Amino acid sequence: MANHDIHLTVRKGTVHALVGENGAGKSTLMKILYGMQKPDEGTIQIDGEQVSFSSPADAIARGIGMVHQHFMLADNLTVLENVVLGSEKLHGIGGGARKRIKEISDRYGLGIRPDVLVEDLGVADRQRVEILKVLFRGARTLILDEPTAVLVPQEVDALFDNLRELKSEGLSVIFISHKLGEVLSVADDITVIRRGTTVGTAIPSQTTPRQLAELMVGSELPTPETAESTVTDRSVVEVRNLTVYARGAVSMGTEEEPSAEGLTEFAPAGAVKKVLDDVSFTIHAGEVMGIAGVEGNGQTELIDALIGTKHADSGSIAFLGEDITPWPTRKRRESGVGYIPEDRHRQGLLLESPLWENRILGHVTEKPNAKGFWLNPKGAQADTRRIVEEYDVRTPGIDVTAASLSGGNQQKLIVGREMSHDPKFLIAAHPTRGVDVGAQAQIWDRIREARREGLAVLLISADLDELIGLSDTLRVIYDGRLVADADPASITPEELGSAMTGAASGHLEHEETAPEGDDNAGPEDEAR
Template sequence: MTTWPYWPRVFTSDSATRVEASWTRYFHSPPCPPCLPLLSRQGECVINASSPPPAVELHGITKRFPGVVANKDIAITVRKGTVHALIGENGAGKSTLMKILYGMQKPDEGTIAIDGEQVAFNTPGDAIARGIGMVHQHFMLADNLTVLENVVLGGEKLYGIGAKARKKIMEISDAYGLGVRPDALVEDLGVADRQRVEILKVLYRGAKILILDEPTAVLVPQEVDALFDNLRELKSEGLTVIFISHKLGEVLKVADDITVIRRGTTVGTADPRTATPKQLAELMVGAELPSPETRESTVTDVPMLQVAGLTVAAGGAVVAEPEVLVPAAPADSSTHEVVEAGRLLLDDVSLTIHKGEILGIAGVEGNGQTELIEALMGMMAPDAGVITLDGADITKMSVRKRREGGIGYIPEDRHRHGLLLESPLWENRILGHVTEAPNSKKGILDPKAARKDTERIVREYDVRTPGIDVTAASLSGGNQQKLIVGREMSHNPKFLIAAHPTRGVDVGAQAQIWDAIREARREGLAVLLISADLDELIGLSDTLRVIYRGRLVADADPATVTPEELGTAMTGAASGHLEATDNHSAAADGDTTEDEAR
């Protein structure tokens, strides 16, 4: 692995202007006059002068945390009665900004104005009093209470807990078409219904401005459409919706205005009527999108990983930790909570990854990606299927044997599966490779060699840290990720599982991680890439597969496929081989075994 001397160091304010300059290149013609991505030096968005006072106006918001600036000089104007989308990558600072607006955190600098009046929120209570309501990504409902009880909980003083409250709930439900049944038990409700209860909760408390934090992350496509209908209903009644997302297609469908946040600051606004997903993506990540055109193929005919008929059933799976009954899933894939036992989380998954090939898996989170990773790593025993690595059957092998056998692992949740947060960096370098050189010899650790090698990783992968004795927790997410990538690459894996390798990572680190994966691929590495970022998938992968409800339902050629086509397949609406030119017969039932045989 070579060093990376050429990283663009885009961190300071002066480099921010440089990035702005680079983005204007992509917008030669402004999309539309009233919302054109104008940025003055203060980063203000110019809006129509004749509008009524905006519902929300944030100006110069800056929030620092130890070691990171989460928000820097943010400026957003939300018009009354609109759906305003706030987009940006994971870790761009959207959630921090919304916590500030909702009074959960106080900004270090900047002003907030609601309906043209300047306000200062100390608690969410203050924000609620000003008509701001927040629907969190993770629902905050008591399962064993009814909808009515959940709605009045904490708001008993508003309309009591009896008939008056019920009347009010039905009133709201009918007015906005929410279709809520007040006497249903929340535990019997599906995810979409729960979300509607959450929305009703904030409306019940008199919210005029709704913040929805990644509301579509847990929904299936039809539910997303229903949610969008609800949002339009709310809008038509004069309410204002702030919609946080990183899914560009959805944003374009529902939003009236779009503000893009990158690395903690607002980098522009866009008009959903004219903007394309690609333009938005470039705004989101800067001008650093991988370009599929320049890619040369390194795919060989030698299969490295072969998976045949892999099947995992919900509830029936053997989980590594005895006291954890729910499979170790990331916290945000809450769809698992409603999965009934016996449902197939992975259904007859077969795939082959060759030496030098990156196989990308596209899919809405919670469609079996976690189970696929855990089955390949050996953290979960599959109910059926055979996994072959480099010609050897590893289906029954332990995690450690698989790692020693050359599987590298960049976990989707680095805090849960990739790091010991309170241990120093050099011990984290040993994690997962304790039996391998240079970390140990004959069962005895070699801290000296491990430390030396940690220093090398820090140097070569540009991990920004004052030293290798600081705890992993004190590094930023991007630097933690670079350490993990460096560690996994240091053991010359034959096969790498890269799950969301650049999630929550800043742009500079993102490019570094991509380059590391590309370089290893040139040397014959086989990679399974799982990502929610479609541009990353298309840009890096040699082959693409789409996973939907535990099945590989479609495949695509990354050189020709568009994010929209992939997105359609991810919702289960398309299957078979995705090709715009359509010279293949698209198998209607989504059986990919034929493609397997290729």
């Protein structure tokens, strides 16, 4: 991503937010600041002194630390061990380091216990460990890359308290986020990046989210609000008593869920943790059912069971009246199940293959990708051009590798691909994660459009505004069970957030996974 003419000034003791579309150049800028990439032109000054970094080590030595979006912690080590790993020389690996960790933790109110195993920590705690790791290395300027993406609202508030603590101690924080409301509430200064250059700065007290968004995309801010209900009484997907057990040996690598410790795959089924526990729901044609929940509470398993990459241990899945529980993935996809996977790099794309081959992925047996037994590269290429055009995938051509596109454009390609096969049921996991505001609106529009024509959607998202705005029905998943349902017309993100932590399961007109709940939701939705 080419950056040019970027100006960014971060004052001491402030939180400086950096916002911009995906592919606007935020990541590149951060990489430069953190020494992972060298600028072709321009300078970086710290405390008035010109510096040049050739590696992250240089940046750390200059007091710049980075908290990555994906945590870089070893689960099987303690907090202390994780913190000292790689910087054993600073305070040793024993008492000295422990004392120092305590000191930092108390000073900034992080509340960290050094001897806990990281695998026992929740997402928010892990994030605090990451922050502490950076502080331990002597950082005076922290870069936080989308730190709130994985947190529920309550945890976000706690994080912001920590940030305020940090800045009151004279540290500076560079905060990257897509969530404009959050940016406005925590930042002292805001810099907006568009198309690789800084287009403006804003002062939070005098700016509304709408103005900020307009600055970002140069156009109107989209909202996920669905205008009218299109829910019909024709059921498309019926899930009954779906249960999946944890398997010790199987790991997708990304889950943050508490592992079923000490259990092997040979343990009797009764003793194994249920990652999906008696889940039942119905999705009708024209209905978007949103599932809210902190990551790792069974969403991944639910998706896997629905698309068929893992099979249900008990329970059934019916699709358009047919029992598809034993069907393999390919048959499900051919019969009209669309799939926007939660991790596009691992499940949605062949990164080193050209775009048109990625257009074939998942639909290799279908037109226009195949003619019977044979592949039809010409057809696939022509259709890829159409998708690129229609979905505004920004690319110089369809022969470039998927890896060379920005995240948002990759996602647009995936959405375009899945929508091109007229799905009857769409599994949309984080359909706009890491996608810029403009593309987000497009993706929402596409989903709404298809929903009007009778598409049933299962929407899983960490973005509560998206969930509330797009869904006709809302369910909350906690510890593998659907513990609550809510009416998206009246619920607030905060209320949803407390149900997501398991604290308020009986609170939202709650009925234990009653499938009848759905049928009521339609009319209610129409009322708003």
